[in-house]
Amino acid sequence: MPKTVKALLTACALAAAAGAVSAQEQVVNLYSARHYSTDEALYSGFTKATGIKINRVDADDAGILARLKAEGSASPADVILLVDAARLYKGEVDGLFQPIKSKVLNEAIPAQLRSVPTTDGGVSWFGLSTRARVIVYNKVKVQKADVDTYEELGDAKNKGKLCIRSGSHPYNLSLFGAVMEHVGEQKTEAWLKGVVANLARAPKGGDTDQIKAVAAGECDIAVTNTYYLARLMRTTKAEDVAMVNKVGVVFPNQDTWGTHVNISGGAVARHAKNSANAVKFLEYLASAEAQNYFANGNNEWPTAKGVSIENPALKAMTGGTSFKSETIPISAVGANTTKVQQMLDKVGFQ
Known part of the structure; x- marks a missing residue:
């Protein structure tokens, strides 16, 4: 059965289940673009702490946004997890989320890692973990x-x-949108032309493939999110250990605006039937317990204030110290991506 059909059927099943839930049973229906086995600990931890059962549909960011549009007010979704700032921004602009007011989330998550508040103080989405976009060489x-x-x-x-x-x-x-926020449209387009001119081969594969290409000598430098490199650093496979030993990593722009970070974030669906439970779930994901799962389980950087990192790979990347990350609003990065896409078409960046 095609994945899209299977996911849609699962969503329909959620809708039916939501209608059949007894008044005593507490549930929250989750649409998630996070496909990490370590997140199972997050879900079980939340249910153990609150007694609220999680019903989950998995899809990618674009698929989730498309499904929310198609389902409209009949959607069973209560809470949404996406893995990119631009997608969260798009969901907000398309009216797919409901702004919420949460003192817990506002105090835990830095302002630049959440959406711009509405006039009455509501926030449409919150960044719950970050991944730095670094250069390997x-x-x-x-x-x-x-x-x-x-x-x-x-x-x-x-x-x-x-x-x-x-x-x-x-x-x-998102990276290019961040660069545009820092240097403006004209300089960003000129920079993208230079990036295209410096390619060793046509763009292809995922971030892990770029790291492998550097180690194999196919190219000398590459761009990757930190959690892909951390996975390789934490493995005991001989070929991966050899690969990691061949590459260095740099957190760019430490002397200027700081390294770009993208987010994995959450929102409450516009037509949530269990909105109070959805807010509780997002608040749980901002807790120290959940933030440690993000860091130690999936090699991401916590967003909540005051959470220490014990992940040995993340520590090794930075030499045991913190790195300077950019502080521009992540919502502005998302807003820039439409213009960036136009630039990519113009300069021939596939």
């Missing part, structure tokens, strides 16, 4: 100083050295 062929900024990805000195996934992938759209 061949330690033998490349000097760290030549790749310690995003700008250098478009510098002629790195011509023919770069591997990267599709420019239109949400992770790259």
